[in-house]
Amino acid sequence: MMPMSAFGDVADWLTEPAHWHGSDGIPVRTWEHLVLSGTSLAVVCALALPLALWLGHIGKGGALAINVTNIGRAVPVFAVLVLLAIGPLGLGVTATIVALILFGIPPVLTNAYVGVREVDRDTVEAARGMGMTGWQVLRQVELPLALPLILTGIRLAAVQIIATATLGAFVLGGGLGRFINAGFGRQDQAELVSGAVLVAALALTVEGAFELLQRRLDPRRRVARLSDRRV
Amino acid sequence: MRPLSTGCLVRNDWICGEYLRSRRSELQDALIQHITLTVVAVLVGLVVAIPLAILARRLRLTQLILGAATVIYTIPSVALFSFFIPFTGISATTVAIGLVLYSLTVLVRNVVAGLDAVPDDVVEAARGMGMGPTRLMVRVQLPLALPAIMAGVRIATVSTISLTTVGGIINYGGLGNLIFGGLQTTFRAQVITASVLCVVLAITADLVLLVVQRTITPWQRVAAR
Numbered sequence: 001m002m003p004m005s006a007f008g009d010v011a012d013w014l015t016e017p018a019h020w021h022g023s024d025g026i027p028v029r030t031w032e033h034l035v036l037s038g039t040s041l042a043v044v045c046a047l048a049l050p051l052a053l054w055l056g057h058i059g060k061g062g063a064l065a066i067n068v069t070n071i072g073r074a075v076p077v078f079a080v081l082v083l084l085a086i087g088p089l090g091l092g093v094t095a096t097i098v099a100l101i102l103f104g105i106p107p108v109l110t111n112a113y114v115g116v117r118e119v120d121r122d123t124v125e126a127a128r129g130m131g132m133t134g135w136q137v138l139r140q141v142e143l144p145l146a147l148p149l150i151l152t153g154i155r156l157a158a159v160q161i162i163a164t165a166t167l168g169a170f171v172l173g174g175g176l177g178r179f180i181n182a183g184f185g186r187q188d189q190a191e192l193v194s195g196a197v198l199v200a201a202l203a204l205t206v207e208g209a210f211e212l213l214q215r216r217l218d219p220r221r222r223v224a225r226l227s228d229r230r231v
Numbered sequence: 232m233r234p235l236s237t238g239c240l241v242r243n244d245w246i247c248g249e250y251l252r253s254r255r256s257e258l259q260d261a262l263i264q265h266i267t268l269t270v271v272a273v274l275v276g277l278v279v280a281i282p283l284a285i286l287a288r289r290l291r292l293t294q295l296i297l298g299a300a301t302v303i304y305t306i307p308s309v310a311l312f313s314f315f316i317p318f319t320g321i322s323a324t325t326v327a328i329g330l331v332l333y334s335l336t337v338l339v340r341n342v343v344a345g346l347d348a349v350p351d352d353v354v355e356a357a358r359g360m361g362m363g364p365t366r367l368m369v370r371v372q373l374p375l376a377l378p379a380i381m382a383g384v385r386i387a388t389v390s391t392i393s394l395t396t397v398g399g400i401i402n403y404g405g406l407g408n409l410i411f412g413g414l415q416t417t418f419r420a421q422v423i424t425a426s427v428l429c430v431v432l433a434i435t436a437d438l439v440l441l442v443v444q445r446t447i448t449p450w451q452r453v454a455a456r
Binding site for chain 1: 301302305306307308309310311313314316317318386389390392393394396397399400401407410411413414417418419422423425426429430433434437
């Protein structure tokens with residue numbers, strides 16, 4: 001396929017009605033991708049947020065929170081995904097979800113921890129002086145002030161998870177990556193590039209949605225990105 | 232039926248000395264490809280990022296450039312590699328372009344941040360001494376931005392080493408070739424060995440760059456980090 005005709009072929013593939021129906025159609029694969037990612041993100045938040053908020057509140061475990069990010073960056077997601085898939089978990093959705101959770105944790109943990117730690121100590125002291133209990137300080141002072149960074153962490157994790165879910169298709173995990181995988185398998189460039197377009201569109205949409213959400217919740221947003229990594 | 236041989240390769244063990252011995256040259260080739268792709272991606276990224284950051288600041292386009300960087304950064308790597316296949320085919324170039332784009336997004340952000348952090352009075356003083364814009368940049372601003380730039384180089388290098396593995400899907404991913412190949416043949420020793428080598432490579436590269444950073448920015452040692 002020549003590069004010039006590639007755009008036309010991709011447009012044809014994406015607008016072909018047959019590709020929008022059935023169990024391996026675009027809507028089903030998009031839904032799979034979102035369910036995989038959403039479930040994993042929920043688990044990541046449930047695991048990492050309480051831990052990070054608590055560690056930040058008592059002011060301990062900083063080295064852990066930071067190192068988790070450094071380790072997460074050095075360990076290839078693809079390698080872990082393959083290791084899980086040829087290991088006890090086997091090919092499929094389980095291996096994908098475990099990898100998604102493992103690599104979603106670092107940004108949430110680090111950003112939420114730093115968010116709580118960076119809350120002005122004078123403010124916390126003032127809250128304590130007013131007679132607030134530790135729980136009230138966390139709930140009413142530290143949590144709201146740490147919210148921007150907490151959201152940044154969740155956003156980074158969401159984008160990370162969507163990217164990893166794409167790789168999950170290579171261990172039979174479902175989702176939009178299946179089109180890319182199938183495109184390679186059939187040497188069908190139109191399907192391959194269309195899959196890439198769909199994946200990129202989904203990732204950018206989610207990133208954009210978080211951007212809007214963050215602007216809504218905090219107009220003076222701190223633009224800190226404490227856990228940059230890519231899959 | 233029991234296998235005729237009881238070697239660890241036959242048993243498909245995770246840890247297998249026999250694998251290390253018999254596939255030594257294959258591992259070496261993969262490692263060399265991995266290092267080459269990483270070095271090319273980070274060096275090309277740096278060579279493009281520095282002028283791009285300077286230009287962006289001069290034309291007051293930093294927001295635009297950083298926005299574009301975020302967009303590229305958000306695209307998953309398999310997708311980014313796939314976009315270039317119609318143009319550069321299944322080749323090392325395809326993977327290298329993708330890796331350059333990712334390292335570029337990290338580096339341009341850090342170069343901009345580093346240049347922004349140079350104190351205004353230092354720049355004013357240098358101007359007052361009669362320095363032109365080029366000498367000011369080369370002799371004052373870039374050296375002062377070096378710690379931030381080096382921090383970017385370290386992040387870009389470690390991330391690139393990890394990302395290169397994805398190139399294994401099209402057989403140009405260094406150690407990733409062995410990981411993807413091992414997935415298709417369920418070859419445990421190969422996958423774990425390549426994965427561990429990958430992590431070791433990332434840690435080694437980070438330490439080497441830390442030493443480089445300390446050597447070229449001796450004044451930073453005073454400010455304990």
